[in-house]
Amino acid sequence: MKNAPEARPYLIFSLGQEKFAINVDHVQEVVEVVPITKVPNVPDFMLGIINLRGRVLPLLDTRVKLNLPKKEVTKKSRILILDIPGEDNKNLEIGALVDVANEVVSIREADIQEAPAVEMNKQATPITGLLNDNGDITMIIDISRVFSLQDIIQVNNN
Amino acid sequence: MDSNQQRFVEDALDLLNELDEGLMQLEENPQATAPLEQLFRTIHTIKGAANMFGFEAIGALSHQLEALFDLVRQGKIPVTDGLISITLQAFDKVRGLLKESDIQKINASVELKEHTEIATHFLHQVDIASGGMLSAEGAYHKNEVATFYIKISPVISITTQGNHPLVFIVQDLESVGTAKTFLQENATGEIVCWELFLTTTSPQPELESFFLFVEQDCKAEIHKLGAGNLCEDEEFNQAVESFVSEGFNLEIFQALAATIAEKNRLTAPFSDEEEEEINLSRKKIKSNAVIKVSKYKIDELLDWISELIILQTQVSTIASASTSNKLRDAAERLEIITTRLRDTSLEIGLVPVETLVTKFKRLVRDLSRSLHKKVNFLSEGAETEMDKDVIELMAEPLMHMIRNAIDHGIEKPEQRRAAGKSEHGTVRLKAFNSSAYAHILVSDDGKGIDSAVVLKKAIEQGLVQPDAELSEADTLNLIFHAGLSTASQVSDVSGRGVGMDVVRQRIHELRGSVSVKSQLGKGTSIHIKLPLSRSIIDGLLVRVAEARYVVPLSFVDRIDRIPYQELNLEHRLNKTVIVNGEPLSVFSLRKHFHEESEPPKTSDIISITLEGITKGLAVDRIEGKMQAVLKPLGDVYQQQDYLAGSTILGDGTLALVLDPQRLFKLADNKSLTL
Numbered sequence: 043m044k045n046a047p048e049a050r051p052y053l054i055f056s057l058g059q060e061k062f063a064i065n066v067d068h069v070q071e072v073v074e075v076v077p078i079t080k081v082p083n084v085p086d087f088m089l090g091i092i093n094l095r096g097r098v099l100p101l102l103d104t105r106v107k108l109n110l111p112k113k114e115v116t117k118k119s120r121i122l123i124l125d126i127p128g129e130d131n132k133n134l135e136i137g138a139l140v141d142v143a144n145e146v147v148s149i150r151e152a153d154i155q156e157a158p159a160v161e162m163n164k165q166a167t168p169i170t171g172l173l174n175d176n177g178d179i180t181m182i183i184d185i186s187r188v189f190s191l192q193d194i195i196q197v198n199n200n
Numbered sequence: 201m202d203s204n205q206q207r208f209v210e211d212a213l214d215l216l217n218e219l220d221e222g223l224m225q226l227e228e229n230p231q232a233t234a235p236l237e238q239l240f241r242t243i244h245t246i247k248g249a250a251n252m253f254g255f256e257a258i259g260a261l262s263h264q265l266e267a268l269f270d271l272v273r274q275g276k277i278p279v280t281d282g283l284i285s286i287t288l289q290a291f292d293k294v295r296g297l298l299k300e301s302d303i304q305k306i307n308a309s310v311e312l313k314e315h316t317e318i319a320t321h322f323l324h325q326v327d328i329a330s331g332g333m334l335s336a337e338g339a340y341h342k343n344e345v346a347t348f349y350i351k352i353s354p355v356i357s358i359t360t361q362g363n364h365p366l367v368f369i370v371q372d373l374e375s376v377g378t379a380k381t382f383l384q385e386n387a388t389g390e391i392v393c394w395e396l397f398l399t400t401t402s403p404q405p406e407l408e409s410f411f412l413f414v415e416q417d418c419k420a421e422i423h424k425l426g427a428g429n430l431c432e433d434e435e436f437n438q439a440v441e442s443f444v445s446e447g448f449n450l451e452i453f454q455a456l457a458a459t460i461a462e463k464n465r466l467t468a469p470f471s472d473e474e475e476e477e478i479n480l481s482r483k484k485i486k487s488n489a490v491i492k493v494s495k496y497k498i499d500e501l502l503d504w505i506s507e508l509i510i511l512q513t514q515v516s517t518i519a520s521a522s523t524s525n526k527l528r529d530a531a532e533r534l535e536i537i538t539t540r541l542r543d544t545s546l547e548i549g550l551v552p553v554e555t556l557v558t559k560f561k562r563l564v565r566d567l568s569r570s571l572h573k574k575v576n577f578l579s580e581g582a583e584t585e586m587d588k589d590v591i592e593l594m595a596e597p598l599m600h601m602i603r604n605a606i607d608h609g610i611e612k613p614e615q616r617r618a619a620g621k622s623e624h625g626t627v628r629l630k631a632f633n634s635s636a637y638a639h640i641l642v643s644d645d646g647k648g649i650d651s652a653v654v655l656k657k658a659i660e661q662g663l664v665q666p667d668a669e670l671s672e673a674d675t676l677n678l679i680f681h682a683g684l685s686t687a688s689q690v691s692d693v694s695g696r697g698v699g700m701d702v703v704r705q706r707i708h709e710l711r712g713s714v715s716v717k718s719q720l721g722k723g724t725s726i727h728i729k730l731p732l733s734r735s736i737i738d739g740l741l742v743r744v745a746e747a748r749y750v751v752p753l754s755f756v757d758r759i760d761r762i763p764y765q766e767l768n769l770e771h772r773l774n775k776t777v778i779v780n781g782e783p784l785s786v787f788s789l790r791k792h793f794h795e796e797s798e799p800p801k802t803s804d805i806i807s808i809t810l811e812g813i814t815k816g817l818a819v820d821r822i823e824g825k826m827q828a829v830l831k832p833l834g835d836v837y838q839q840q841d842y843l844a845g846s847t848i849l850g851d852g853t854l855a856l857v858l859d860p861q862r863l864f865k866l867a868d869n870k871s872l873t874l
Binding site: 099102135136191194195 | 507510511747789792793794831832833834835836837838839840842843845846848852853854855856866
């Protein structure tokens with residue numbers, strides 16, 4: 043991919059066969075899977091908490107949150123430490139479990155195609171666009187739509 | 201507002217608290233000089249600082265009030281309710297205005313000017329009432345002991361044997377105080393002059409009046425040498441002896457009087473009470489030697505100490521697994537020092553509850569007046585230290601409880617008399633520290649809570665089933681229930697009410713507990729227990745399956761080990777477990793949260809008493825006692841409120857810190873109890 047003025051860096055990660063791209067602005071770092079402390083009595087996608095060098099962060103399962111089947115943690119599994127802007131300038135700091143974290147690439151706005159109409163459960167689709175590299179599809183997703191505090195609270199209440 | 205002005209605001213707020221305290225002391229004991237002097241100095245300090253930093257309006261108001269209290273100090277006007285009230289109200293206004301960030305607004309405040317006028321008017325009134333003597337130059341000081349030098353030189357020829365009234369006048373003069381008289385006669389026995397050193401409480405004009413009728417016959421000079429009883433002072437007496445040979449020099453004697461007065465002030469023996477006062481003020485001076493540090497810095501320090509504790513436990517864990525004696529030794533010393541460092545740093549952030557107590561005195565005073573009740577407010581342990589934030593957060597709930605105690609607890613004087621009690625009710629606030637907790641007890645000797653009425657109301661509100669059998673403690677705890685307490689008609693009948701649920705909630709937020717005891721006709725007592733630190737807690741580390749939890753030690757009563765199968769109550773009618781010979785309602789962490797793995801043979805039951813009710817928490821095994829640094833779980837887990845947070849263990853893994861109160865509530869709500 044060529045570097046153009048309007049190109050922006052994205053982090054590519056995979057869930058199964060599908061590839062996703064998120065804006066790196068929201069990614070603090072990518073870490074290997076650390077011991078997870080489970081929290082009882084929570085929805086499935088809330089995996090527990092992790093100790094990241096003295097910081098306690100909630101760990102969420104990106105697969106389950108996107109209604110994909112749960113999968114065991116492998117050697118390739120990674121935790122994306124995300125900083126998601128929320129209301130009142132209060133950022134939500136979380137760890138998001140993904141199958142594979144691939145690479146950081148630059149994507150030009152012009153290369154992004156309109157997203158297909160994806161049916162998500164009652165919420166706006168987090169897929170904001172598609173990147174078609176000769177049949178190799180990468181979905182651009184808005185991470186703040188995948189993990190929003192309001193959404194987490196709502197899921198908790200159900 | 202610049203930083204100096206902000207400092208003034210901070211200091212002034214402290215001074216205003218002192219002022220409240222002083223005014224209340226003075227009101228109780230109008231004759232006492234110590235609080236009066238303190239009060240005067242405080243007002244003076246406020247005045248000076250206000251003018252210096254450009255708060256002229258506050259300065260002007262303070263000036264008028266200072267003038268008033270100066271008159272009180274001089275004994276010219278008495279301490280009256282009116283005086284105390286206008287002062288309290290005026291400084292309340294100042295306190296309110298200091299919250300304003302715009303200095304112009306403070307100076308332009310109309311209300312401040314009104315209060316200044318009220319004070320001026322008051323000053324004017326008392327001035328008129330006393331016949332203008334107050335502002336008159338040379339006004340005399342009533343009852344003030346002073347020593348005078350009086351020289352009486354007859355202009356006519358008289359002898360001591362003669363019958364002239366002047367002889368008797370001098371004798372009269374001698375009898376109004378302690379006198380040393382020197383008589384000079386000439387060779388023929390005629391009196392040249394009398395010279396008297398007289399110590400008396402009679403003011404100078406009164407002494408002058410002695411000579412009213414003999415003005416034609418003599419020349420009388422009266423000079424005040426100084427305050428105090430100089431005739432009893434050795435140095436003065438020596439001077440008086442030498443005076444005979446050297447003659448009288450007014451200036452020398454006045455200077456001498458001044459040094460003696462100063463010396464007496466420093467060395468005068470004090471009565472026990474006064475001595476105590478002095479000790480107190482000395483103590484105060486010692487504790488007043490402080491450095492002001494911003495709260496932010498202390499918080500920062502504590503945060504780092506917390507991190508250090510976590511790291512230290514990790515080092516200890518690594519060291520204990522190591523074969524190196526040197527490493528183990530170093531780790532041990534590190535632990536000792538970390539613990540000391542923690543204790544000292546925790547103390548830095550603590551402040552005495554004294555500031556609260558002053559507020560409460562004020563509340564009691566105002567409220568008892570408006571309700572026409574006679575209430576004594578006693579406080580004990582005002583020096584008890586607590587986290588500044590906690591004190592601030594507890595101010596409202598405690599105010600509320602005291603308000604309740606006066607409003608609903610203490611009866612009217614006539615009712616109290618009829619019940620055979622003293623007309624004065626007592627509201628008591630007792631604070632003390634025990635280990636890592638601060639305790640606050642608020643009690644009154646009022647009419648107590650009628651649990652029957654509470655129960656009746658609770659049934660009416662549908663909070664309790666009509667056929668439910670509640671213990672006395674359970675019933676009393678209903679007063680903390682939101683549904684019950686927000687209904688105003690209930691508060692009128694039951695005694696306590698509006699907002700007690702808020703009180704309890706605030707205490708829970710601070711990870712504290714509250715319990716109530718009441719005896720009908722005798723009074724009510726509410727006991728609050730709060731952890732000293734908001735982030736470091738003592739807890740029991742427990743294991744349930746693969747997970748580890750921390751149970752805050754503050755709630756733990758006892759620990760028992762029972763066979764695990766006793767917890768299998770699914771198919772039994774009796775859902776309680778017999779622990780230590782008593783039936784206990786038990787919440788099993790394993791059964792609710794961790795059914796995945798093979799159960800253990802035994803289970804440890806932690807008995808926890810909350811608000812007078814004891815429940816059990818079943819865990820697989822208790823691993824030990826630990827100091828946990830609380831790490832919040834964050835917003836994602838805000839609905840998991842039965843978890844107070846998490847903590848990092850020595851091996852770097854995490855344990856969840858339980859909030860037993862909420863955990864049991866969860867169990868009740870979901871009827872999950874075994």
